[in-house]
Amino acid sequence: MVFAYPKICYIPSERNFVAGVPNFNKYNEGNNVLLYFAYDWSEAKEEIKKLDISNLLNRKVSYENINDKDYIFDNGSKLLLTNASSGVQSVLPLCQTIIYMLSNLYQKQRALSPSKEMAKKDFATEMIMVANRIANGENISNFKKHSNRLISIFKILESFDVKVINKLSDLSPRDLSHNIYEAVHAMDQLFNYHFTQLFIEEPEQNLFPDTQQEFVYWLLEMMQNGKDHAAIITTHSPYILFALNNCMMGGLVRDNIPEEETSDFPSHSAWIKPKLISVFELDNGTLRCVQDEDGIIEDNYLNKAYKKNSEEYLELLNYYEDEE
Incomplete structure (x- = not known):
């Protein structure tokens, strides 16, 4: 589409x-x-x-x-x-x-505002009128003012069995009339999410x-x-990143895991290909990608926060005396 x-x-x-x-x-x-x-x-x-x-x-x-x-x-x-x-x-x-x-x-069906609903109906009515007149033998050249509008709509709706054309005369009057009917029928799709x-x-x-x-x-x-x-x-949150990394790693190695073992991993229903995910760090106003060549979040990045806090704890631990 x-x-x-x-x-x-x-x-x-x-x-x-x-x-x-x-x-x-x-x-x-x-x-x-x-x-x-x-x-x-x-x-x-x-x-x-x-x-x-x-x-x-x-x-x-x-x-x-x-x-x-x-x-x-x-x-x-x-x-x-x-x-x-x-x-x-x-x-x-x-x-x-x-x-x-x-x-x-x-x-x-998406609910439209009254003004948009009216505009949609007016457009459909106008286009059906054009299709009927063409089907009844009126010369296509009489509809030049509709040309650009129709051609644009045909391109938008090409996945709905609507033929894409460069000019109205690319189609016979009968086929053009049919194309317009198909486009009007598919118009609701444009207004849906x-x-x-x-x-x-x-x-x-x-x-x-x-x-x-x-x-x-x-x-x-x-x-x-x-x-x-x-x-x-x-x-x-590093926990959000750890969970995301599990899902990306699962997506990366999915084919290597025996089917009977897949459900052993809590993340298995959320596995996703790493190429579909982008992870960035915002540091002093600069965006930096923190994924490695496989798309997995870099080990160094995930360990950075833990290391910063654990180093102080380990240093303090040197002064701990077990009273037992």
Whole structure:
């Protein structure tokens, strides 16, 4: 397809603040990323009334919307989301929004604004009129003012059995009329989203290391659903990078692992080819790729933070005297 329309979704690090304020999406004090996220999450909650997030939190936790209120069921206890832990307030809107943006959104026709819906109908009516007049024998040269517009649309819709042409006379009147009908029929595809572009800021916020790891595995598995979804993630967490590295290494050596051993690796459902991932460090305003020639994150980079902290600990350990 020449044309692909993305759904763009930004998930801020302050998402637990949005979760902690009832009806945050009803505030309208200016335009900012928190409000945009609140609108997206509110739309997701309309579709996803129940959600089990136990697999991410390593304990039985689920969400349910009851009478337009958000409840969390945590190990048998029922409480409002506004009273839940910061971890739950962080991971629920994160995952609920992602599920909606990567899956539920594509199970329905995109709702257009009244003005866009009217413009689409007017265009379809006009194009059908052109097709009918051509089919009834009117000279193609009478439609010069439509020429560039039609040719551009044919190119956009080339994957929908619409023939691409350079000028209207490239087709017989009958074929041109048919081409226009096919284009009008496929127009709805132009107004639907074709893939989602996620921007996720610091997914590690308020999450334990194990949950951060599970989130990376879950996200990569979710994204590999047949659509060309993409994600840009910012993080300060080495646990996010370690988990990502596991997935890339799995993608690199997948063919060398016996099939019966694959499920032994917790990351196996999220394995991904390293060439599909780019990892950069932002250092003093400069971007630097931290992947080796195989696409795996460099060992030296992952060990740098650990080494910096462990060296001081090991030095202090020299002064430790075991009283026993």
